[in-house]
Amino acid sequence: MDKFVIRGGNPLLGTIRVSGAKNSALPCMAAAILTEDEVTLENVPQVRDIETERRLLVAMGAEVELGYGRAQHRTKISCRTLSDPEAKYEIVKTMRASLEKMGAVITQEHGYLEARAERLKGAHLVFDKITVTGTEDLLMAAVLAEGETLMENCAREPEVVDLASLLTAMGAKIQGAGTSTMRVTGVTRLHGARYRISPDRIEAGTFLIAGAITGGDLIVANCNPTHLGAVITKLQEAGVRIDQLGPDSVRVRSDGRLRAADISTEEYPGFPTDMQAQYMALATQAEGVSQVKENIFENRFMHVQELVRMGANIKVDGNTATVRGAAKLSSAAVMCSDLRASASLVLAALVADGESILDRVYHMDRGYERIEEKLRAVGAQIRRLGNIFASKDEELISR
Numbered sequence: 001m002d003k004f005v006i007r008g009g010n011p012l013l014g015t016i017r018v019s020g021a022k023n024s025a026l027p028c029m030a031a032a033i034l035t036e037d038e039v040t041l042e043n044v045p046q047v048r049d050i051e052t053e054r055r056l057l058v059a060m061g062a063e064v065e066l067g068y069g070r071a072q073h074r075t076k077i078s079c080r081t082l083s084d085p086e087a088k089y090e091i092v093k094t095m096r097a098s099l100e101k102m103g104a105v106i107t108q109e110h111g112y113l114e115a116r117a118e119r120l121k122g123a124h125l126v127f128d129k130i131t132v133t134g135t136e137d138l139l140m141a142a143v144l145a146e147g148e149t150l151m152e153n154c155a156r157e158p159e160v161v162d163l164a165s166l167l168t169a170m171g172a173k174i175q176g177a178g179t180s181t182m183r184v185t186g187v188t189r190l191h192g193a194r195y196r197i198s199p200d201r202i203e204a205g206t207f208l209i210a211g212a213i214t215g216g217d218l219i220v221a222n223c224n225p226t227h228l229g230a231v232i233t234k235l236q237e238a239g240v241r242i243d244q245l246g247p248d249s250v251r252v253r254s255d256g257r258l259r260a261a262d263i264s265t266e267e268y269p270g271f272p273t274d275m276q277a278q279y280m281a282l283a284t285q286a287e288g289v290s291q292v293k294e295n296i297f298e299n300r301f302m303h304v305q306e307l308v309r310m311g312a313n314i315k316v317d318g319n320t321a322t323v324r325g326a327a328k329l330s331s332a333a334v335m336c337s338d339l340r341a342s343a344s345l346v347l348a349a350l351v352a353d354g355e356s357i358l359d360r361v362y363h364m365d366r367g368y369e370r371i372e373e374k375l376r377a378v379g380a381q382i383r384r385l386g387n388i389f390a391s392k393d394e395e396l397i398s399r
Contacts, residue, residue, distance in 0.1 A: 037192030122147030215256030260288030
């Protein structure tokens with residue numbers, strides 16, 4: 001199983017490029033099912049979750065071509081014939097009530113949910129709580145439904161906008177993407193399209209924190225600064241200098257003297273839950289006490305124990321972690337527990353005294369494309385033990 005070996009102490013200097021957003025690419029790949037024509041996606045990241053989705057689509061009978069290198073991270077998907085159109089129970093069960101409202105007949109037998117409809121009907125759908133996956137799933141259902149679908153309390157994340165933009169390029173009629181209310185007028189068919197996936201705002205945010213925590217001078221290129229507002233504001237509050245260099249690049253500079261600042265995770269455009277763990281690593285190096293409140297997901301403090309093993313002073317009470325900063329982190333052997341927790345441990349190791357070993361880094365490979373190579377190119381002392389994607393782990397796609 002792959003490991004990272006990281007020796008801390010080097011400021012990150014130079015330019016680091018952001019890959020495409022895997023949380024946009026995944027639903028966009030799924031949207032290819034809605035047409036018999038070919039769908040081409042560009043700027044698709046080479047990460048484990050994309051390979052997992054490719055296998056899922058192929059198992060359903062789709063033809064999926066993944067191209068990297070000279071192919072510029074391009075994916076071509078053709079779903080002319082789906083021989084085994086089976087979706088995961090975890091996805092279908094969350095959509096059951098709304099699909100029934102749109103006219104589907106749903107039965108459960110032998111542990112499976114089966115949905116049938118000649119054609120879905122437009123409906124008025126109000127989400128009980130803001131959900132990215134729910135918004136994306138029902139948006140895909142609505143574009144081919146008969147009549148108009150009104151969706152309220154929708155997720156506003158850039159990844160939802162990416163999906164809506166692809167569907168529109170395929171012939172869908174969608175109004176209000178990026179707002180809390182979307183109106184969809186169903187069409188009888190969708191056609192093929194070519195679409196470029198947006199930069200990964202979570203990878204970009206992670207690199208901003210990497211530059212800040214190491215006292216570096218780093219240009220984060222191929223990003224969308226408008227997607228990073230909450231993260232940039234909080235880093236500036238913590239004493240980090242950030243300058244926008246153009247429409248797709250940001251410069252982060254820090255002398256290492258960081259100030260404590262509280263965060264509270266919220267739905268977009270608030271501070272993203274996917275940046276909470278990375279920010280906590282930064283907070284361990286800031287003067288003073290920071291409060292980190294997690295409002296989106298339960299049990300998302302799994303990185304705390306490992307940070308404490310490295311010398312961090314963190315106490316957890318319910319959904320709030322209190323971080324007493326200016327901790328001198330020391331090298332340790334730590335365990336990666338999930339995607340974003342893994343990123344926080346990489347950041348901590350970059351400033352820890354000595355050489356740290358991070359085990360189970362296949363979690364990183366789910367959402368960060370060859371992160372060790374990118375970091376090494378800007379001065380980090382990091383190397384991988386093992387071969388990328390060598391693990392046989394077959395985790396379900398998850399955020």
